[in-house]
Amino acid sequence: MEAKLDMVLEQVGRDKNIDKGVLISALEQAILTAAKRTFGMNREMEAKFNPETGSVDLFLIVNVVEEDDAIEGREITVAQAHTAGLEAELGDELLFQVFYRSEDDDRAREQDEKFGLLIDLKNASKKFGRIAAQTAKQVIYQRVREAERDNVYNEYKDRKGEIITGTVRRFERGALVVDVGKAEAVLPMREQVPRESYRVGDSIKAYVLDIDRNARGPQIILSRTHKGLLEKLFEQEVPEIYEK
Helix, strand or coil: CCCCCHHHHHHHHHHHHHHHHHHHHHHHHHHHHHHHHHHCCEEEEEEECCCCCCCCEEEEEEEEEEECCCCCCCCCEEHHHHCCCCCCCEEEEEEECCCCCCCHHHHHHHHHHHHHHHCHHHHHHHHHHHHHHHHHHHHHHHHHHHHHHHCCCCCCHHCCCCCEEEEEEEEEEEEEEEEECCEEEEEHHHEEEEEEECCCCCCEEEEEEEEECCCCCEEEEEEECHHHHHHHHHHHHHHHHHHH
């Protein structure tokens, strides 16, 4: 994972109006989920974003338990801890950092020499470095998409019942896809006037019938047949009637 990730989060947060804390929280959770899949679902782990390194620090949590009662991967006995040179007592919670970045190879090697038999992280650590980098990119991309959808919805949610002007961009199964500025709207066939025809690039005025917020993002539904279209157009042309 690149050390410039913190700068990327700052830039994305500003450009897309996403709180940086939201991005970091999502990143930490995604890295933690990926880590448990890589190192073992039975392991207790913790992920914490480190702005100094621009990466997510990953930790393995190991509990010290009674003799011969340890669950492999998440617990060790007092004797095992003492053999490894750890000053630990029954009930203690030990924290081992998982060094998966290439620049931490020396620290990973040193840790493996000391505690390799206890925590068994060596083989999966290098593999996880690639997974972490890919996960970070996916999380940022996903959050940006979600933010863009939210921005579109917030921009148009209060415009239901208004007249909107746009440009015909394409046709999809009889529907017109209209560019209305910051988003694309749809004029379904059922909301079109039968004798009207349009070409790509034509300007069109339509009534905002609904804002449908679904999993793929908000969809602005237009109408050329709704009675509100004529009312709004007439209101624009003869405003003094509606001001009385």
